[in-house]
Amino acid sequence: MNLTLKIWRQNGPEDRGRMVTYQVEDVSPDMSFLEMLDVLNERLTLAGEEPVAFDHDCREGICGMCGMVINGVAHGEQRATTTCQLHMRHFKDGDTVTIEPWRAAPFPVIKDLVVDRSSFDRIIQAGGFISVPTGAAPDAHSVPVPKDAADAAFDAATCIGCGACVAACPNGSASLFTAAKVTHLGLLPQGQPERASRAKAMVEQMDAEGFGGCTNTGECTAVCPKGIPLDAIARMNADYLKASK
Amino acid sequence: MAITGAVLVLFLIGHMLGNLKIFLGADAFNGYAEWLRTVGEPALPARTILTITEIVLVAAVVLHMWSAVSLARRAARARPVRYAVRRRSQANGYATHVMRYGGIVILLFVVWHLLDMTFGVVNPEGYAATPYDRMVAGFAPSRWWVTSFYVVALAMVGLHLRHGVWSAFQTLGLAGGRSYRPLRALAGVVALALVAGFLAAPLAVTIGVIK
Incomplete structure (x- = not known):
């Protein structure tokens, strides 16, 4: 499927930032949301452009690194799902998807979608x-x-x-x-x-x-x-x- | 928010029950209004209880508004850059998201209500008339727009209570896993009962049941 992405781009903490529109073609419904962004980034890198920075680590929903506001909803509309576990089958061909970083003063943007x-x-x-006393491990079930x-x-x-x-x-x-x-x-x-x-x-x-x-x-x-x-x-x-x- | 809100909810329950006395006739209603001024006599000077109640209510309203404003200001500071896509509620909380606007509507309503029923400034009968006459004149069929305003304002009160009542328990740490369903039900019942109880008298006057 083909998607139109509107992504928040911000070069650094001091940059004002702006929404930039990208087209991604041939997205497989089996891709995760982050894999879809990987495809975009590969294309941007080949074209000599700066790839979109986003946080990720385990990509199995347990580390808490990834996170972006997708169409106005944190981690996207799928319930109880991290962004990395959100799959493209929940989107339709031709959809426009807006991607923004977490917005909060205590979470300053480092770059693009990455916040501190x-x-x-x-x-x-x-x-x-x-506060526990150090020493040998206590017996199991002692408490x-x-x-x-x-x-x-x-x-x-x-x-x-x-x-x-x-x-x-x-x-x-x-x-x-x-x-x-x-x-x-x-x-x-x-x-x-x-x-x-x-x-x-x-x-x-x-x-x-x-x-x-x-x-x-x-x-x-x-x-x-x-x-x-x-x-x-x-x-x-x-x-x-x-x-x- | 929780404690001042609780004070105001208790007041609303008393106020609503007092209003319903209008269905017992003019003497009962006017007598009740008089009783509010003389309760405690002769041990206490006239209007002692009423004045204390008024002071507590004004303090509760001011502190409630102060809490709301400081929460709104903190919220604005915590999110200096807004989202480009307008967030849709993921928690099905319509009542929750009209608390601040609703509060302003309720405040405007209370100002009108005091000018209408307490000071008689915008009431056709004026300050000198009995409370019963002010009610009947204020909600006369020809003044249907006043009744409509009361209906809208009370709907906002209902929504405010729908969120506010259970939210107060949550804020005070009195809610827990199994108590959410009963607490939300309680909030719904309190909101519906108060709105119905308050609307009964004005609507009865407007449709001519009470003359």
């Missing part, structure tokens, strides 16, 4: 850890974990930190990301000692990075490739309020 997500790292550094807590913690831990929640949020809030980290540690026994202070530190870092405030629109959950549920944010709020008392 270091702000997420700093949120993790603020409290996304547990009992209720099955429900283990399952919910694992679901939250599937967050790959891609940033789609921020990109989709009308407020540019990072609440779902932060809440996923708060939840996955806060539900386990090992995470209890720092539970309240962790939520407080991470929320304060999130605000300091310039992310917006959560108004519970639910847009984040809808685009999350891992389907992190909205109740993670309620749990973060509860922990935060406890720490603020």
Whole structure:
């Protein structure tokens, strides 16, 4: 199939950037979205033009590197899917596809579709850890974990930190990301000692990075490739309020 | 947003129940209005409870608006470059996305409503008339456009509550996995009950059931 692509091109952080239109021919429906961009880039390289810069790594939906806003939806319209796992069979011949980077002040564009997500790292550094004594590995099952807590913690831990929640949020809030980290540690026994202070530190870092405030629109959950549920944010709020008392 | 919103929702429930007294006749309605001014007497001076309520409500409205404005400003700062493609809602949240515009409509409505029913400035009967007469005159069939405005404004109130009620529980950390369905249902019931309860009196006057 043949597609018209409108892609955000920006030479560097200081460049103003612009949308540029490209034609790609002979796209196979079995290609992933990133493979379709690879085809475009090969053609651009052969023509002596600058290829479109985009982030990617594992290309199997688990690393969280890839991410772009496709026709106004983070990771495209397919639910619970990263951009690399989005396949061209979901598009029709002759479609026009608009591709933009994540838009948020704490995610400055480095080049084209690549954004700097270091702000997420700093949120993790603020409290996304547990302080454990070093030494020999403890015996398995020495700390009992209720099955429900283990399952919910694992679901939250599937967050790959891609940033789609921020990109989709009308407020540019990072609440779902932060809440996923708060939840996955806060539900386990090992995470209890720092539970309240962790939520407080991470929320304060999130605000300091310039992310917006959560108004519970639910847009984040809808685009999350891992389907992190909205109740993670309620749990973060509860922990935060406890720490603020 | 959550706490001031909760104060305003509690007020709306009381206000709606009070309004329904109009169906018990002019004496019951006017008597209720009088009771609001004299409740607590003689232990408390006249209008004590009413004045305290008014102060709490004004404070709640101002803080609610302040929260909304600061959230909107933070949102604007967090996304200085907008998307070229207008984002479509992926969360089916119509009510969610009219909160800010809806809030402005509701604010304008409250201003009109106070001028109409409290101060009587835009009411044909004026300030001197009894509350019952102001109601009947304000929503008279010839003033159908006033009733229409009330219907539109109350629809916005309904949408505001549809999102606001469950959202408050979420913000305060009181929502959890299994409570979403009941909380959303509660928000829908509260929104529908309040809109229906508030619309009953004006519509009854406009169609001539109450004269």
